Amino acid sequence: GAVVSQHPSWVICKSGTSVKIECRSLDFQATTMFWYRQFPKQSLMLMATSNEGSKATYEQGVEKDKFLINHASLTLSTLTVTSAHPEDSSFYICSARDTPPSGGLNTGELFFGEGSRLTVL
Amino acid sequence: GDSVTQMEGPVTLSEEAFLTINCTYTATGYPSLFWYVQYPGEGLQLLLKATKADDKGSNKGFEATYRKETTSFHLEKGSVQVSDSAVYFCALRTGGTSYGKLTFGQGTILTVHP
Numbered sequence: 001g002a003v004v005s006q007h008p009s010w011v012i013c014k015s016g017t018s019v020k021i022e023c024r025s026l027d028f029q030a031t032t033m034f035w036y037r038q039f040p041k042q043s044l045m046l047m048a049t050s051n052e053g054s055k056a057t058y059e060q061g062v063e064k065d066k067f068l069i070n071h072a073s074l075t076l077s078t079l080t081v082t083s084a085h086p087e088d089s090s091f092y093i094c095s096a097r098d099t100p101p102s103g104g105l106n107t108g109e110l111f112f113g114e115g116s117r118l119t120v121l
Numbered sequence: 122g123d124s125v126t127q128m129e130g131p132v133t134l135s136e137e138a139f140l141t142i143n144c145t146y147t148a149t150g151y152p153s154l155f156w157y158v159q160y161p162g163e164g165l166q167l168l169l170k171a172t173k174a175d176d177k178g179s180n181k182g183f184e185a186t187y188r189k190e191t192t193s194f195h196l197e198k199g200s201v202q203v204s205d206s207a208v209y210f211c212a213l214r215t216g217g218t219s220y221g222k223l224t225f226g227q228g229t230i231l232t233v234h235p
Contacts (some may be wrong), residue, residue: 046223
């Protein structure tokens with residue numbers, strides 16, 4: 001299957017600093033990527049939908065200014081956690097939709113990155 | 122709104138035991154249904170899927186049948202192995218403008234002992 005890579009896989013930072021996490025589709029173009037957050041022993045919660053060349057769509061309750069998402073190219077989306085605090089510590093996972101050339105809105109498979117574990121001290 | 126409910130874990134089994142993890146859903150329209158697996162320290166991997174009623178998804182000895190009448194998609198495996206120890210997530214996806222957005226269940230931790 002297609003490969004989605006996240007970087008870094010883990011990061012430790014001090015409170016108040018900003019952290020950027022990258023999500024790359026390695027062998028396909030992804031017009032749409034999704035960012036999820038997973039708390040320990042809990043399910044994945046969708047944070048936002050990232051569309052190439054346009055603003056991200058955030059889920060209710062997710063702070064746009066806190067979690068900045070940029071989807072500058074068809075193979076890269078970034079999530080920046082600004083002014084991170086200990087409560088932002090979590091496992092962040094992205095997924096990318098592989099859209100066939102002839103595909104419409106309801107096509108394409110989803111592939112997940114390996115996740116990025118953020119620890120804020 | 123859409124929701125997925127999985128049986129609570131953790132589930133602990135001996136090797137070669139039969140596995141069932143229950144999953145029921147609530148959704149508008151006709152969702153696609155998925156089971157994902159997450160091994161320790163890793164991201165999610167698609168295990169199997171079904172896109173319409175009565176479809177059976179299968180992979181690596183795991184099976185699940187899309188039951189529209191009972192809104193269920195239970196995961197089964199006849200003989201589990203230690204390597205199956207992981208967290209299993211049931212998920213659904215609807216179409217339209219929300220296509221690609223997955224709604225996950227809470228996950229079920231499976232531990233298989235030798």
